[in-house]
């Protein structure tokens with residue numbers, strides 16, 4: 001088979017049994033990979049209404065066709081499950097080397113069910129599978145687990161693991177692979193922890209066949225030359241990413257209205273100010289730089305290793321915080337202490353905490369504290385004033401240890417507000433989950449508001465959303481669908497969104513077609529992307545999450561509007577953007593329920609028709 | 615004419631003079647046209663790529679250059695990350 005091994009591994013952790021199932025080319029061409037495979041499998045096999053932290057809950061690790069098959073930027077795998085945060089569908093992808101290594105080890109996906117009696121880890125080596133005792137790993141942080149397993153198993157082993165946050169079932173928890181690459185959103189760490197599954201270790205030396213090596217090489221050549229000498233106007237963006245990764249944007253975004261400021265209630269240029277934002281100029285971090293790193297198959301290598309030996313928190317070896325982390329823990333908390341951001345990044349990576357959620361929780365706590373809604377006593381003596389770097393670190397440490405207030409706030413803003421019975425007016429969530437660090441009130445980027453509220457994984461800035469077509473344009477709905485479908489293909493194929501600017505037109509479709517061996521035309525890609533979106537959407541509908549139940553905190557849409565700065569006075573219309581999108585998708589405007597004939601036209605959705613009773 | 619300080623905080627390879635002069639009463643559109651011409655980029659592309667702040671206030675339709683205007687900050691539009 002081209003592009004995949006054609007094998008999925010199913011692991012029942014209650015009984016400690018494993019089973020291999022095969023799939024064929026048609027399955028791959030219909031659902032691509034990643035969460036396309038994942039949504040198809042979970043919709044069929046996970047019972048409706050299953051407790052996300054219970055035995056019926058399924059947790060999948062799924063590769064895409066571009067993993068281990070040569071396409072540049074094709075190194076990402078996807079974690080899929082039902083989210084304990086939103087109660088609906090969740091997918092989260094991650095870079096590093098874990099995905100391609102899993103594929104080389106002989107499996108394209110692993111799906112876990114059940115709950116183990118004691119902590120275990122799964123060890124896969126070139127097709128051999130073994131569940132092993134993980135008592136000695138339970139309690140270790142994500143970096144320690146990788147080091148331990150490298151010594152125990154193989155120095156080249158790749159490991160996906162949870163830290164203390166996942167072990168303690170905190171909803172802010174994630175899954176970390178390769179020491180610090182994160183499948184971040186939606187509480188996947190808690191799902192893994194609920195199964196008493198500490199880690200997955202993989203080592204593979206196999207090769208995956210591809211249908212058309214020449215096409216892959218020729219697209220790769222175009223990407224390589226674009227990156228070597230980027231043409232204007234991409235040059236600044238791509239050169240910035242090569243040198244500083246996502247942090248090339250942090251300073252600019254803190255002031256331009258792109259980054260949320262003061263728990264989405266402020267304006268960077270006014271409330272944070274140029275002087276404080278200057279700490280996030282990309283060159284500031286260069287003093288800590290020791291080397292650059294990249295994910296498998298990546299020519300851009302946007303990551304960096306840091307070494308911090310001085311200051312308040314001498315971390316030793318650590319990683320450069322990504323943009324999302326720096327914004328969430330920086331201007332969104334009015335924090336201009338870069339050392340504190342690095343410290344929180346390190347705490348989160350070790351404990352397996354999503355940094356978007358972590359920083360957003362701290363920002364919410366600070367606004368509650370500022371308004372007298374949460375007290376020092378409720379926060380274990382921490383004075384959570386805006387920008388208090390020590391308090392930001394202390395709160396993050398509390399979450400990592402699941403101790404005191406950390407046990408509460410570590411479950412996210414909404415969970416904490418419900419627990420305390422207050423603070424709901426300061427929530428900055430969509431359907432209960434914190435939001436990516438791109439403000440849809442920024443002039444010219446109203447496209448984020450629709451996926452923030454209405455994507456099957458709400459609160460994401462990586463799920464399409466059209467910015468170029470005004471809401472008043474009759475083509476807006478179709479443009480949004482096209483952009484979203486394209487993003488579905490990019491994500492499920494295993495490609496990196498950040499590399500998108502370096503790709504020639506149609507590159508992802510050409511890669512997928514060349515790897516799998518079929519003519520993946522733009523028209524077919526659009527249909528396939530819509531099909532995959534429908535699968536995720538159907539999963540939510542089956543859980544009773546109809547469109548009218550998907551909400552977003554009013555301030556995110558500009559209710560009330562920001563008073564000053566670049567986003568002043570801007571009000572977004574998520575309802576209208578949602579109407580246009582759902583209409584173009586062929587769904588009922590109130591409930592979001594798709595029409596049966598739409599699903600039949602898209603094809604490959606018999607399971608959705610059956611499960612939704614259409 | 616008044617002289618305005620220009621600060622470009624973008625990652626595009628555009629180079630602006632540190633100061634540019636515009637007639638008092640210039641509209642946002644007038645200013646964008648001159649800026650786009652200065653760096654040789656299509657007007658619509660240029661607009662799509664940037665956010666403009668005139669003395670901390672968004673420069674957009676309905677905003678005009680006044681005698682007391684001092685500084686124009688030009689930010690790159692985010693491409694995610």
Ligand code: SF4
Nearest residue numbers: 095294295298302496
């Ligand atoms: S651009 Fe960055 S995140 Fe994307 S694949 Fe490359 S190194 Fe990984």
